[in-house]
Amino acid sequence: MNWITNYVRPRINSIFSRRETPDNLWTKCPECGTMLFHREVSDNLNVCTNCDHHMHITPRDRFIALFDGGTFTEVAVTAPEPDPLNFRDQKRYPDRLRAAQKETAEAEAMLVARGDLGRTPIVAAAQDFSFMAGSMGMYVGNAIIAAAREAVKLKRPLILFSAAGGARMQEGILSLMQMPRTTVALQMLKEAGLPYIVVLTHPTTGGVTASYAMLGDVHIAEPNALICFAGPRVIEQTIREKLPEGFQRAEYLLDHGMLDRVTHRLKMRDELITITRMLLNLPPAVRADLPPPDKTAEAAEAVLEEAADPAPDASDK
Known part of the structure; x- marks a missing residue:
């Protein structure tokens, strides 16, 4: 046995072959x-x-880019019973929840916050597709109810960013019950005369599309987002026909009247500021950091300009 060949050389190679750049x-x-x-x-x-x-972008990163100065306050959401059906497939449901919480560093699949958007106070909710595919369970239902109540209490519009693979199978019928629950919650906004704006992101499918994602006053989507109830593959297998190019994508739905806008993510904040203030019957937002000009100062400046440049005398004509 050669000690140098079997131990020293592999040890040296392992030291010098280490990658200096993180993955x-x-x-x-x-x-x-x-x-x-x-x-x-x-x-x-x-x-x-x-x-x-x-x-994919996380709700927290989205809110940092959305709210003024990237500052917002989280709205508390009532946590439901963790495993009401004692569901188990390849893993126990609580184990899946803990794994998703560890991976995303979030409590559940939806984040609710309040803050200012273009100096306009709003309430916002966003789904996290990386948390069990953003599936709609009891927590998501509670989150939308909490967002609607907060908006009504503070008299603010609600903006919701949807991203989900549908209902959460581990909660069975309790997950499907979130469709009527969220519908009733959003009715509170309509009765209070408050705007409800939905931004559909990739993908928004299943029971989410069949409930709160399609109940907005204005529907905006990110480019090429998949928005559907049943996916294109399921439809093709059912009808045994080839679907049109871009079927169920945001641009296709816009052309067929199911959406109001398809907006690039980098332009989404300005778009939401404009639409929100329009629905609230407010003047356009002031883009600069300085306050709007004072009307009194403008009038005084006009008087000074007239005094410096008097009208020509009739004898000069």
Whole structure:
């Protein structure tokens, strides 16, 4: 046995072959395959700088980009019973919840917050697709009810960002019951005369599309977002026909009257400011940091200009 060959050389090779660059510095675009530097992707709100593909973004990062100064206050959501059906498939339901919480560092699949958007107070809710595919369970239902109550209490509009694979199978019928629960909660907004704006992101499917995601006063979608009840593959297998190009994508739904706008993520904040203030019958937002000009100062300046440049005398004509 050669000690140098069997121990020393592999040890030296392992030391000098270690990668100096962390693995998480680069992100591969799922659409075009381009390797993107993580800071570049983050600064671009998780939109590919090569093909403009809108990648997944967490609710917390979305809210930082949405609210003025990136500051917001989270709204408390009542936590339901963790495993009401004692459900178990390949894993126990509580184990899946704990794994998702560890992976996302969030309590559940929806985040609710309040803050200012273009100096307009709002309440916002956003689903996290990375948390068990953003599935709609009792917590998501409680979150939407909490968001609606907060909006009514503070007399603010509600903006909801949807992203879900549908209802949560581990909660069975209790998950499906969130469809009428959220519908009733959103009716409170309508009765209070408050705007409800929905931003549909990729993907929004299943019972979410059949309930609160399609009940807004205004529906906006991110480019190429999949928005449907049953997916295109299921439909093709059922009707045994080839579906049209881009079927159930945001642009297709816009052309067929199911959406009001398809807006790029980088332009979404300005779009929401404009629409929110319009629905509230408010004047357009002031873009600059300075306050709007004082009318008294404008009038005084006009008087000074007239005094400096008097009207010509009739004898001069």
